[in-house]
Amino acid sequence: MALNPWLLIVIWGIILLILTGPMITLPIFWSRRKPDQFRDMPFESGQVPQGEARKRIVMQYYPYLLMFLVFDVVGMFLFAWGMSFTTIPTGDSLLVLLFLFLLGAPLGYALKMALDRENW
């Protein structure tokens, strides 16, 4: 008997939902629920919180996020190549390596830009 593995994953997910869901949904019932503006103030080193918490945030690490997006795509392409690496001709593998090599230059330039604090 071989069930479809995806079906098994769905069943596993349902089991998890049934068994982990009550861990938060049940305690809410016996937890005090009436909100109180002063009691529920966010923690800020024991002081009264000042200003808004969700202020504009720094741009400093934005380039790394962009690099992540690009290499996420590249990584997925590489996995597709890697899983059939042993069965495809060497020429095709060289093509994929050329693909990687071509991406080296922008990666280096992006890193250089990211590390330059003046830009951000």
Next chain:
Amino acid sequence: MVNLPTTPTDIIPFIIAIVTSHTFITLVIFPGFIHLTIVVMFLTWYERKLLARIQLRIGPLYAGGPGGILQPIADGVKLIFKEIMIPYKAEKPLFLGIPLALVFLGALPFAVIPFGQHWVIADLDVGLVFIFAVASLFPSMILIFAWASNSKYPFLGGLRSLFQQVAYEIPMWISALSVVMLAGSLNLVQIVDAQHKIWFIGPAFLSFIVFFIATMAELERLPFDLPSAEPELVAGWFTESSGAVFMVIFLALYMKLYLMSSLITVLFLGGWWGPTFLPQPVWFILKTLVVATAIIIPRGVYARLRVDLLIKVGWTRLLIIALVNVFITVVLVSTGMLPGLGL
């Protein structure tokens, strides 16, 4: 598969047939839920004991049973009955829902981890990519949770967590690529099968190191624990969580620790393979615990890095080392220097 019951008398044999079927056992008992709960509770206890030994802190030693082994249960009961504080102006549905999603996503990939040749819930063709896809949801979840808390420390911690996980995910993928190339498959069962003769820690040693470091960064373990740096950010992105919410997040973090340790075992340490005097799952769990120990120990020893250095190291050093190992693998496999790997 068994027939659906048609008469009332058939129901009990039907239930027995379901409960004793291999599918049910894998789902609920062995690699499934019960085993997972026990191991995760054990890990929380184990980390405390280990750190207590290292730093000579003999705290939770007497909480019932030998060596305070009932401590996790006491913790759980305590936390469940505490009040859930929801910060003023927080986004309530997200604040309560994201922790559940975190523990769900932390446990979901166990469906594809093979604990033994037949001890796997779902023998998935794209198992490794499935794990990476599910794990890639964590950073956004943490960012949303931090944002929903409406407090400054969680928000700062959440941003740090996002950048850190993002910076170390790519080196992790590329280092796993060498293993995929050696095994010629994304199916975790086949990856372990291919390590029957040589564990991949040998031919892919650089990848192993990169993967291990990246794992520690993904798990926000010292020396990479910037997102929850206690002296700076109180408790990082889960500062505002309390009671059951805190418990669920805690559980999710340990679930992820177990998941990544077992992934290292599968990819590099030969999975279930070992001398035959012990059954396969025992070998698997032993190896996983050794890896988990290696991940936990630095917490008692090291100090932490600065955030920009951390991200820089991930993108420059680790990525390049992982790529070097990919080239080494290309050369090794295409020149036929690695015979008998099931290729």
Next chain:
Amino acid sequence: MDLSVPPDITFVVLTTITLLAAIMALQAKELIYGAISLGISFIGIAGFFVSLDAPYLGMLQIAVYVGAVVVLILFTIMLVRREEVDKDETGETGESAAGLWLAGLLAVSIAGIAALAGPNLPTTPPEANLPISQLGAVLAGAYPVPLIILALLLSAALLGALVLAKVDR
């Protein structure tokens, strides 16, 4: 009896999730909830890919869209000030009615054409499907030029976005 779920249930569930989440993505009051709904809609599409025997694509969809694009969107939303983001943004009633009419007309006409052509379209997929391990071979072997162009596209997008976003002094 075969205990596998009839695929029609899968189809209905996935359709509901995807379309409702897509509508929520555009209509949710706060942009953050919109981004989360967009992520759920992408996961629904990934479910469609898996049910169409393209599991690798489904995983690619989750890893790239939900794991990276949605993160970037969330980050941008948080970079832009809140009052700005949550402004009432739909146009006047007449305008939105016109948009609804246009979109409805387009969708209904495409669906109508498909339904008219229905008898000629296949109702059951062929039994044999290619294994996913061939994907890499096709990707690298059959389409060499697009692969190189893709490398150039990725480079251009990375550098372009960086140069755009950097602060001019």
Next chain:
Amino acid sequence: MPGLVSYIIVSAALLGIGIYGLSVKRNAIRILFAVELIVNAANLNFVAFARYMNPPKLSGQVIVFYSIAAAAMEAAVGLALILVAFRLNSSIDVRKLNKLKG
């Protein structure tokens, strides 16, 4: 498995939702959402047609690979543009970006 027609109808509905957002919304980020939805509708069609093709071919899946990559890059550049627009105009309402209008 449902017939090919059902998938086309779902994809048409998704396209309709996307077109609605594209034509009505004024917030640049929402417009980006709509564009992503439209791309996904197209991807769904590609995969569905590839699955129902006889004999089976993988080309339909491969083009979705490229489509996803292109859409991700489009989102990256689009969001960078939105950031620039916000910096110059302190607004991301597309109808206020009319500085070039004489």
